[in-house]
Amino acid sequence: MAADLYTRYMAASDQWRAHRKGCPSCTDGRRRCADGTRFWNRFCDLQDAYLTHLRTR
Numbered sequence: 001m002a003a004d005l006y007t008r009y010m011a012a013s014d015q016w017r018a019h020r021k022g023c024p025s026c027t028d029g030r031r032r033c034a035d036g037t038r039f040w041n042r043f044c045d046l047q048d049a050y051l052t053h054l055r056t057r
């Protein structure tokens with residue numbers, strides 16, 4: 001369960017970083033395209049969920 005959440009969190013992180021690398025518009029501080037925004041939001045959601053899980057364990 002926790003491992004699954006962590007795996008999804010890491011996958012979202014990889015997706016976002018891969019996009020950021022290949023996208024001329026997006027940087028760490030700015031998401032300027034629809035894909036970048038989607039990846040970033042997914043990464044943030046999973047990061048929140050993962051950190052919440054760690055705190056409430």
Ligand SMILES: [Zn+2]
Pocket residue numbers: 019023024025026032033034035036037
């Ligand atoms: Zn982008």
